[in-house]
Amino acid sequence: MKNEELIAKMKAIVQPYVQDEGAFNELSEETTFVGDLKINSANLVDIILDVEDEFDIRIDNEEMEQMLSVKAAMAIVNSKIAT
Amino acid sequence: MTRVVITGMGVVAPNGVGLEAFNEAIKLGTSGVTYHDNLKAANFSCCIGGIPQVSEEKKLEYLTPLQLRGFNSSGILYGCMAGMDAWKDAGFEIDPDSDLDYECGCIFGTGTSGVEKFREAIYKVDAGEVKRMGSTVVLQTMASGISAYLGGILGLGNQVTTNSSACTTGTEAILMGFERIKNGHAKRMLVGSCSDDGPYIWGGFDAMRVMTYKHNDSPQKGSRPMSVSASGFVPGSGAGAMVLESLESAIERGACIYAEVLGGHVNSGGQRNGGTLTAPNPEAVQRCITSAIENSGIEAKTIDAINGHLTATSKDSLEIENWTKALGRTGADFPYINSLKSMVGHCLAAAGSIESVATVLQLKEQFVFPNINCEDVHPEILELIADEKIPKQLLKKELTIAAKASFGFGDVNACIIFKKYN
Numbered sequence: 001m002k003n004e005e006l007i008a009k010m011k012a013i014v015q016p017y018v019q020d021e022g023a024f025n026e027l028s029e030e031t032t033f034v035g036d037l038k039i040n041s042a043n044l045v046d047i048i049l050d051v052e053d054e055f056d057i058r059i060d061n062e063e064m065e066q067m068l069s070v071k072a073a074m075a076i077v078n079s080k081i082a083t
Numbered sequence: 084m085t086r087v088v089i090t091g092m093g094v095v096a097p098n099g100v101g102l103e104a105f106n107e108a109i110k111l112g113t114s115g116v117t118y119h120d121n122l123k124a125a126n127f128s129c130c131i132g133g134i135p136q137v138s139e140e141k142k143l144e145y146l147t148p149l150q151l152r153g154f155n156s157s158g159i160l161y162g163c164m165a166g167m168d169a170w171k172d173a174g175f176e177i178d179p180d181s182d183l184d185y186e187c188g189c190i191f192g193t194g195t196s197g198v199e200k201f202r203e204a205i206y207k208v209d210a211g212e213v214k215r216m217g218s219t220v221v222l223q224t225m226a227s228g229i230s231a232y233l234g235g236i237l238g239l240g241n242q243v244t245t246n247s248s249a250c251t252t253g254t255e256a257i258l259m260g261f262e263r264i265k266n267g268h269a270k271r272m273l274v275g276s277c278s279d280d281g282p283y284i285w286g287g288f289d290a291m292r293v294m295t296y297k298h299n300d301s302p303q304k305g306s307r308p309m310s311v312s313a314s315g316f317v318p319g320s321g322a323g324a325m326v327l328e329s330l331e332s333a334i335e336r337g338a339c340i341y342a343e344v345l346g347g348h349v350n351s352g353g354q355r356n357g358g359t360l361t362a363p364n365p366e367a368v369q370r371c372i373t374s375a376i377e378n379s380g381i382e383a384k385t386i387d388a389i390n391g392h393l394t395a396t397s398k399d400s401l402e403i404e405n406w407t408k409a410l411g412r413t414g415a416d417f418p419y420i421n422s423l424k425s426m427v428g429h430c431l432a433a434a435g436s437i438e439s440v441a442t443v444l445q446l447k448e449q450f451v452f453p454n455i456n457c458e459d460v461h462p463e464i465l466e467l468i469a470d471e472k473i474p475k476q477l478l479k480k481e482l483t484i485a486a487k488a489s490f491g492f493g494d495v496n497a498c499i500i501f502k503k504y505n
Contacts, residue, residue, distance in 0.1 A: 016149055016152060042218040042219075043149075044218075045217065045218045046153070049215055049217060
């Protein structure tokens with residue numbers, strides 16, 4: 001999947017949880033979920049569920065711990081949909 | 084001694100959502116009981132119930148789209164609505180960035196929280212999908228979910244907790260908040276209670292055959308407290324809330340005062356002397372009422388109106404007998420008495436708070452709301468008190484003191500005394 005396409009999908013997934021609209025508008029691969037977007041850390045598990053549903057994949061606990069930024073999330077999604 | 088007054092109220096009831104709609108409905112004797120296909124489909128004997136009408140747009144006035152994601156707890160919804168309304172009614176703003184207020188707390192009761200959400204979660208667990216339950220199962224199903232939601236929405240820094248004592252829950256919450264202010268531990272307490280609706284919360288009562296099955300074709304006639312044709316209670320749901328405040332704080336803020344809480348009492352019959360898990364010990368009920376009167380520093384003869392527990396089961400006559408003995412008043416000397424359950428059904432954990440809101444509205448606006456479905460008062464009750472003391476039409480009356488009592492499973496009792504504020 002192209003990076004732009006993947007970022008657009010990630011953006012749509014995280015939008016409901018975002019507490020900092022400014023950071024969301026400037027979302028890039030480097031953006032972090034809790035630090036930049038001010039997402040409540042409890043909601044990270046909801047984002048994982050939404051990612052799982054969107055891409056029809058399953059993410060394990062170790063991978064989930066890595067998924068703190070858009071870039072990390074994209075890498076994990078890419079590795080799953082490639083296999 | 085600190086005096087405690089009510090400076091804000093909110094209510095989500097089957098016959099009226101919001102204080103204004105509810106006030107109008109109780110004066111008109113409007114029933115909020117309707118027929119429910121899902122109860123029929125689940126083979127309930129009783130297919131009627133009282134459910135507040137809340138649109139999706141209305142929900143968004145109280146909770147954010149994020150809070151409503153995966154949200155499936157009707158009781159918490161009703162509790163948040165009533166609690167936030169009461170807070171605003173008392174003259175406070177709701178602002179996520181407000182300063183934390185260590186002088187304000189919350190005691191908001193419930194019976195079972197988020198039973199629909201709990202059902203969802205159990206299906207996930209049983210399917211081996213515990214990881215896919217999402218982040219809000221605990222918050223929606225823990226008993227203290229409602230106080231947790233309200234505490235955060237309003238930024239409360241004093242005690243934030245949930246009480247639970249079956250059908251006395253709401254009345255007990257008010258008394259617990261009252262005592263906290265009285266004891267100088269808080270200046271203001273948001274108090275109230277809420278209850279879920281639907282088959283999963285009502286099913287156990289249907290199984291006990293304590294709900295009426297005779298009015299599936301006439302839902303609005305189903306809830307018949309004090310009537311000879313009463314045949315069991317009608318289930319209800321919703322929430323009621325009050326902001327209690329020290330008189331000093333209320334005057335300092337220039338707040339509108341609905342009424343004063345003079346005092347009250349909470350006790351248990353210990354499932355002795357006729358009391359069981361489901362039936363009240365009459366001696367304890369009478370003692371609860373007389374202790375509430377004593378605690379309030381009034382005399383029984385000064386009570387103008389009673390809002391009873393009166394559920395429309397065979398126990399209504401016993402309740403009236405308990406009141407006559409506790410007050411030492413019978414016949415035409417008995418206070419006016421009514422039961423909101425005739426209009427909304429038995430709102431279970433929410434009953435005490437919704438009914439207390441109705442009682443306080445009566446004092447504020449000087450009226451006694453009508454008992455509906457009570458054209459055929461039970462003869463046992465008429466042997467104890469005069470028919471005219473059970474109003475069937477709206478009465479405009481000067482009221483100074485009103486008593487509210489609730490009795491619950493586990494043989495627990497609560498009685499509270501409100502006074503008009505001048």
